[in-house]
Amino acid sequence: MEKAGKHIGGIPEPTLRRLPKYIDLLKELQKTKIKYVSSNFIADKLNLDSIQVRKDLAVTGIIGKPKLGFDLDELIRSLNHTLNWDNLNDAFLVGVGSLGSAIIGYSAFSSYGLNIVAAFDNDPQKVKKTINGIEILPVTKLAEMIRRMKINIGILTVPAESAQAIAEEMVEAGIKAIWNFAPIHLSVNKDVIIENLLLTQSLGLLTHKLSAKLKKDSMLMFTNH
Amino acid sequence: MEKAGKHIGGIPEPTLRRLPKYIDLLKELQKTKIKYVSSNFIADKLNLDSIQVRKDLAVTGIIGKPKLGFDLDELIRSLNHTLNWDNLNDAFLVGVGSLGSAIIGYSAFSSYGLNIVAAFDNDPQKVKKTINGIEILPVTKLAEMIRRMKINIGILTVPAESAQAIAEEMVEAGIKAIWNFAPIHLSVNKDVIIENLLLTQSLGLLTHKLSAKLKKDSMLMFTNH
DNA sequence: TAGATTGTTAATCGATTAACAATC
DNA sequence: TAGATTGTTAATCGATTAACAATC
Known part of the structure; x- marks a missing residue:
């Protein structure tokens, strides 16, 4: 009966949304000879913060190896398991x-x-x-x-x-x-x-950001000389 | 030169993500005779908080009418404008x-x-x-x-x-x-x-939540009697 | 006027980021 | 050992929620 007691909330949704990105990247890496991957490496490839990556990976229960990083195959398995992607x-x-x-x-x-x-x-x-x-x-x-x-x-x-x-x-x-x-x-x-x-949700973000950027750029053209 | 000075951040991304939902709902309403819509009504339909809805709508610059709510047509226009959907x-x-x-x-x-x-x-x-x-x-x-x-x-x-x-x-x-x-x-x-x-990002959320729910439900079956 | 609704200012909550100790 | 990296605990930041005054 170890670790019984109150069930503490689930995994934060922003974290869950990043997990598939990790999986896609790591599967690419699997095609190489690499066996271990560090949070820093992942963060760098995906433009994230390495602390955030470690926090994210931690929710899957995986334990990394200081100095080495995370076992690539094991990491993919844990991520897939967290999303229930190891089941059909x-x-x-x-x-x-x-x-x-x-x-x-x-x-x-x-x-x-x-x-x-x-x-x-x-x-x-x-x-x-x-x-x-x-x-x-x-x-x-x-x-x-x-x-x-x-x-x-x-x-x-x-x-x-x-x-x-x-x-x-x-x-x-x-x-x-x-x-x-x-x-x-x-x-x-x-x-x-x-x-x-x-x-359209995703599209809205794109069109909004684009118009904000175009507006900003054209303002710079006038003020910068 | 009113209101010059430092440009304060953009619109929060969570807010931007909700705008298309408002638009879809409001376009439906446009088919009825309704002319004004309150934040409470919207919140209720979309399972959101009415304060949040008001905060969200505020970013478009629209000003509501106390007691009445927001002018439906005007609201749709402001939302579309914020996303730059009034341009092709x-x-x-x-x-x-x-x-x-x-x-x-x-x-x-x-x-x-x-x-x-x-x-x-x-x-x-x-x-x-x-x-x-x-x-x-x-x-x-x-x-x-x-x-x-x-x-x-x-x-x-x-x-x-x-x-x-x-x-x-x-x-x-x-x-x-x-x-x-x-x-x-x-x-x-x-x-x-x-x-x-x-x-797959969206799918991951679904499969994760589903498996968490199924697990929880089966646990309840054992503990509840 | 009374009451419903907006809009603003403050409090809370949760995610991100920072600091740092632990480990191989 | 020294150094790189993990993992934990604390600080910060930003979004959500609450409280309440303003308005028609």
Whole structure:
């Protein structure tokens, strides 16, 4: 019963967001002969602070070796484990438009813990087709199949108008986490995990920063002489 | 020369990330008869704190009306202006794979300040085709056309291996901001704006939270009786 | 006027950064 | 051993939240 007692909060979200970057970098390194990697090296490559990198890696439970750094293979394993990427999480995708197709077509997700089992659409033209080995089924079968196959993850790539309804159907059928690409706020029972991926959120940052920079640059042109 | 003096920092990034959500919600509201919206209403719909919403909206410079709230149309305009979405920013996309095609195919970007002028690929099969009215050109023409058309934004949807090289070519030719979808850290001159959109970053959050939840739930099953 | 809502100033909280001891 | 690197404890910084006065 060691270390029982109160469960102290989870991993900070900013930290979680950096973990995939570490993994991508470290996998690159794996192609070389390097066996150990220091927090300083990682920080340098990713433009981060080495203290922050050490703090981040610490959440995975890995213990580094003073003077050497972290064992590369072990580090990748711990990071993957923290994200649960050492398991394959079964998922259904709904909405086989261009974005949905792109996601189904991206085979690399299996390295990131995601196994898309089937896709659903309401367009009869698309049904029965197969993309990347993944069958497209009529959306009328969605709920029944979620129940039957005990699927936990739903990927929502439908238009905004249908997103809430499909989300509700998913949750009703037992989906525990939704990866939502529709630009709309889903209201569901609060113990369902919703992860929104809004392309426009990222785009907004870009366009805002760009316009701020262009404005600043043109001001400098006038004041600097 | 009013209000000259030191330029105080920009808008906090967490705030910027919430602005598109406000816009999406408010555009929905625009379809109704509603003319004014309160911070409380918004907070309630998006599961946020109303104080936070007011603070966020304040960065756009809008001034609300006590007792009424914010003028809906005006609010949308200020939000769009803050993100520079009231301008169309020209962009080139490189890498017409499934994700690149999906992005080109998504016409709605024009409501979010993005105008994809042309796409580039090194596959002769894809070149000369047109998606959503956007022509696909050989990547050999990229640099020259960036210069000629004075394009500021580059969208990178190439495989990780080619991303750094294309990024360098873009920057060399005068690109000022890169929207990067390749799972790799780009090293470029630090005054180039890089906005990374890593699908796996978002996915990692989802899989981590899900596994934490499933673990917690199964623990409860044992301790609760 | 009374009451709802904004907007500002202050308090809290959590993440980042710094300082430094521990270790191989 | 000396030196590089980890890991912990403390300080700083910035975003969120709270308190409250201003306004229509």
